[in-house]
Amino acid sequence: MAATVSKPAAQAGIATEARRPVDYVWAITRIAIGWIFLWAFLDKTFGWGFATPAAKSWINGGSPTTGFLKGTGENALGGFFSSLAGQAWVDWLFMLGLLGVGLALVLGIGTRIAAGAGTAMLVLMWAAELPLANNPFMDEHLIYSIVIIGLALANAGAVFGLGTLRFVRENAWLK
Template sequence: MTTKVNDKLDYEAAELVAPGTAPESQPKVRLVWGVLRLMMGFTFLWAFLDKLLALGFATGRNPETGAIDFFGDAAWINGASPTEGFLSFGLHTKEPFLSFYEGLAGSAWVDWIYMLCMAGIGIALILGVATRLSAIGGALWMVIFYTAAAVWPENNLFLDDHVVYAVIFVGLAYAGAGRYLGLGNWWRKTELVRKYPILQ
């Protein structure tokens, strides 16, 4: 039964990539999906590393001088909150969910959920394992970021990069992108995934 479900999902993914043509016969399509998966994975993993170690991109950089305090006080490993700054000062003042997100600022459990998800989704996407699950998780995070800071973007009526990324994540999930430039083919054949197809 599990094999039939997997075969059906693969067929549907192939149809979404190019109707009537399996992606295995289109190396350029496979390359595009594989590269997109790696890029989105690195985006999430880097967010984790930057918050963990204060590497100076979004964390640890002095906004006035541009100086970077590597591994400094802003790093999560030194006790700083990876979410408090954004939830306290990075929210759009006209957001309908402003008070809700501000109430989460400084909560340790929010920090842990955020960091574990950034690391887990990033690593899974880079390796090409649990791609469907991690891509869905990535899309959900894009929805969270959108409702926190960009429901009414300044340069568009409603569309911003979070929406675009969310659509890319949906594409990665349905295309079975872990099979391209990743370990997806091996992963889906493991006993764990055969028993729990949701882990694909």
């Protein structure tokens, strides 16, 4: 009877380099922040009652951007951001951004693209709130942006994610 021999992990397309504890911390952080984006998408789409009541959900005709953007009217850039509130193209871009960034970070694929898109979204939300109520310039939007950039630089998708697949490792745009 012939013995079966399994392929080494590297031949199977799985990354095998040694991991440090910080690699796991970055991976868990990636998944956690991805979940924040993905949850925002789900709650705004279906109105599960956490931040969005069912009556104001996207599937029930609500605008996922109106509440936040209309509330910026008296801020420094409020006129600009208020004018975007409720426009279909803004709603679609915002929701696709939440979904795309959330899925990319949770799955660990396309983290570089997600870092760019997520940072752009977060910096725009930060700008919409200027001047900030509790700090001259720093808030959670900028902190999340810094962390998301760190995730991409640390190649956090290569731990607990699809970044371990050979196809991803061989196509830089998917990292």
